[in-house]
Amino acid sequence: MSQMNFPTFKYIGRKRRVKEDRRFVMGKGRFVADIVPAGTLHVALVASPHPAARIVRIDVKAAEALPGVVKAFAGADIKADMNSMQHGVDAPNIDWRPLAVDRVRYAGEWVCAVVATSRAIAEDAAELVVVDYETTPFVIDPEEAYRPGSALVHPAHGSNILFEREFVWGPVADDFARADAVERYQVYWGRSSTVPIETFGVTARWNPGDETLDVWASVQMPKYQEQIAGALRLPANAVRVHFDVDVGGSYGVKRGLKQAVLTGSLARKLSRPVRLIEDRLDNMTGGDAHGPDRRFDVELAYANDGRVLSMKLRALDDCGCYPGRSPLQLGKPVGAIVGPYTIGSVAYHAISVATNKTSQVAVRGFGQAPTNYALETGIDRIARKLGIDPVEMRLRNLIPSNAFPYRIPSGSDYDSGDYQTVVKLALEKASYASLIAERDRLRSEGRIAGIGMITCLEPGGGNSAFEPLFNPKNDTTTWMEGCTVKVDLSGAIVCLMGTTTAGQGHESLVSLVVGETLEREPDGIRVIRSDSMSAVPSNSPVASRMAIMLGGAATKAAEIIRDKLIAIAAHNLGAEPSALAYADGDVSVADDPSRRMTWSELVTIAHRKFHLLPPGMDPGLQATNVMEVPLGGTLPTADGVVQMYPCYAFETHIALVEIDGETGKTTIRDYTIGHDCGVVINPDIVRGMIFGGVAHGIGAALMEEFAYDAASGQLLAGSFMDYVMPSAHETPTVKLVEYCTPSPHTSHGQKGAGEAGYLGAPACIACAVNDALAPLGKAAMQLPMRPSALEALIADARGLT
C-alpha cells in the first residue's frame, strides 16, 4: 500500500512487522480459555425457552445430586449480594441482573448457573434443572413495541421506549420549503453483528486473604472494573482486571459485564476460581452478540442540480431486552450526521425501544454504518431520479477541500480532508469507465449487474459526548486515555497500556510512536498491558480511538522523557536546552556536535548519578500522560449541539456486482476503496482493518442476520449454520488507494481506522444491488439482501410469480 501525500517519518508509516504476530503464529497467544487457575470450577447455563414468562419454580435438586456438581444458582440466590448493572441511558427502573429474577424477558435469557468441576459435568447437570414458567405476552416487532398498548418488556419502566429525542439542527423547515423536490423512503438495517470466532469468556478468582477479585476476561469494555465493582458492591480497588489477555476478536461486542458479575459473585460465594466460557449457543442467544437493528424513515430535500439541502431522519432501533450502552449507538451518528456532504440542516428523531429479544451490544462503528447506509441509499435514489451519475452526484455534494475545519449542523467540526482527490484516485484505481463498460456488457448479455459508488466518514477518537446528549443526568465530558513510558538502567524501554487488545495492534502502535519520539528502534520497545490496579486510566479500544488517544498519550509521555534527557545534557554540557539537538537518543550541541552525550550516558545519570542531575530533578526515567480528547471537554447545548469527534477519516467504495437471476445470489466482481485516515502509523495494520471491515460489511449487506420468528419470539439464527458469514469465497480481493490529509489535532496527523471498510461497504453493496435491479424496475430496501429476497424481486419483475 503506497500512501500519497504522506509526511516523512523515521519509523511511522513504513513497512514493519506487527509486534503481536509472532506469538499468534506459534500458538502462543494467551486467550481467556487458556488461563486456568488451580482449582477452577466451570459454569454451564440454563436459558429461558420463552420470550416472556414468569418463573414459577426452579428445581435444582437433581442437578446438584450429580457427582462433580458443586452448586446450582438461580437469580434469586445471588440477587441479594449485588446491585443492578448500570445503563447508559436514564432507565433506573430497568433492573438488570446476570441471571433472571422472577421473570424472563427473551428466549435465551440466563436463568440458572450450574457450577461443577468440569464444563461437561456442568452441562449434564444443567439439563437436569427443572424450571416451571407461566408465559406472558411479548413483543418482537419494534414498531409495535413503540406504540401505546404494547406488551411491556419492563413493566416497571412504564413503556418500551428506552430513549427518544427529536433534534433539529439548522433551518430544516426553510430548507424543505425552498427545495425543488423531496425524496422519501424507508430502509431497514437487519439485526447483524460482528460475531468474533472466540466467544466471550471470563474467569474470576476471589482472594479471601486480601479481599480482592481477579478477573481474566475476553473483553472490550470501557470502565470495566468500576462497573463490575459497582454491581458486586466492592470498592473498585478490590477488582483487578488483567489486561494481558489476548481477545479473540471483538469489534465492539465483547462487553462481558453480566458474565463477570456472575462469575465474580459465584467465585466469592464459593471461594474458588469460577469460569464461564460461553459456547456458541450461549453466545448467540444470551451473550453479547446482537447488533443494531434499525428502521429508517428518511426525507431528503434537494435542488434540481442534485444538491441535498436538508434531511429528516427517523431512526427506530430495536435494542432488545436490556439497554446497557446500546441506545447510545443512535448517538455516534450525530457527530457525522450529514456524512461528507454539505447538507445544511437536519431533523433527527432517534428512538430506541426494548423488545423481547436478546440485548443489543456495541458493534464496530457504533451505529454509524447503518446511518451511512440510509443516507447513501437516498443519494443514489435522487441521482437516479435526476439522471445524474452517482459519482457526479457525490461530487456536487461533497464538502470542498478548502472548507476545513468544517462545522456540521449538529455542532462537530470536521478536522481535515480532501474528499475530491480521494474520489479521483479511487476512480482511477477502479478504472471506473471500464467498470461501467463491463457492467453494460454483462447487461447486454441479459445478466443482472450493477455498480455502487459511495462516500462516507469514519469519526474517530470521540469524547463520549453522546452520553450527556442522551442522558441529562450524565455530564461526562472526557474519554481520556493514558500511557506510561519507562526507560530502565540498561536503556531498555517498557511502555504500559491499560486495556486489553483484540487484534488492533496496540503494542505495535505504542512502540512505533514512542520509537519515533525517542528515535529508538521500535522492535526493541516492550509494550505490556498491565492490570486495572496498576494501569493509568483507559477507556478501552472503542470508537476508532487508539491511534489518536493511546498513540497521543504514549507520544506525550515519550516527549517528557526526551525533554528530561535534553535537560540532563544541558546541565552537563553547560548549554541551553534550546541550543541542543536530539538524535537517536543522543544529545549534542547543535553548533558543535563534538560536545555530545550518548543515550547510555544520559540514562545512567538519570538512574545512578544524582550528583549530575540538574537541581530539583527527580531521578529515574519514567513518564505518564493521561490525554483528554482533542476538542473535547464541553457539554451539549440545550438544543443538542456538541463537538463529538476530533478526527474524521474519509473513504469511498466502488463495487461491481452481479446477481444470479435464478438464485438471487450476489457476487462481488470488483471492489475498490479510496481511503484517507491521515497519517498511517503501520500500513499493514490499516489495510487489514479496511479489508476486514469490508468483509464484515459484505456479511451485513448480503448474509448475516439474527432473525426472529415473530409468532414464537424465537431466535432463528443460533448457530453458524443459520447465521451465515463470508468465507474467502464471498470476500473479494480489495484494491486500495490510500491518501493522506493529516489531522491537525493529533500527535502525528493520524486519524482513526478501526471501523474502516465496515462504515461504507454495506452502503456500497446495497447501492450496487439497486443499480443492478433498477433496469428491472425494482429496489431492495432492507439488509441483508439475501438471495431469496433478490430472487423474489427478479422473478416478480420477469412476471414469474
Add this chain to the structure above:
Amino acid sequence: MTEHAIALTINGTLYRATVEPRLSLVDFIRDVAGLTGTHVGCEHGVCGACTVTVDGAAVRGCLMFAVQAEGLAVETVEGLTEANGALSPLQDAFIEAHAMQCGYCTPGMLLSARELLADNPDPTEAEIRDAIAGNLCRCTGYGQIVEAIQLAAARLRQGAPA
C-alpha cells in the same frame, strides 16, 4: 460413562490417557495434552478454528472424538515451530503479510494452508481461497492471508526448508 484408554501422538510426542468416548479431539488436545494453541470457535464444525491435521489431513478437532484418533498422528500449530524456536516459512510469511489480527483463527488457518501447500506447491489464488474457505476469519477479510500463503508457496518453491 465408560472410559477408554487411548494412545496417540501429537507433534511426535506420545500421549496416553483414559477418556470418555464423548471427549472431542480438540478438548483432548487442549485439556488433556495441555496444548492451547488450537482454539475452539463454534463446536459445530463450521468455523475451522480447531483445525489440526491427523495423519496429514486437515480435520476439525471439534467433529472428531479423541477415541477416534487412537494410534494416529496429530499435528497442531505448536508442531510448526522448530525445537530451536525457528519459525516455518509458512509462519514467517503470515507475519510478513500480517495475515491476522486477533490471532484466534490463525492456528487453524495455518494448518489448512500447510495441507494445501503439501499437496500443491504452486496454488492459484482461487485454489488458496478454496483451501481456506472452511476457516472463518472475522478480522482480516482474508486478503493478507491469501498473500501470506502465496508468499510462503513462493519461498518453499525456492527451496526454503518446509
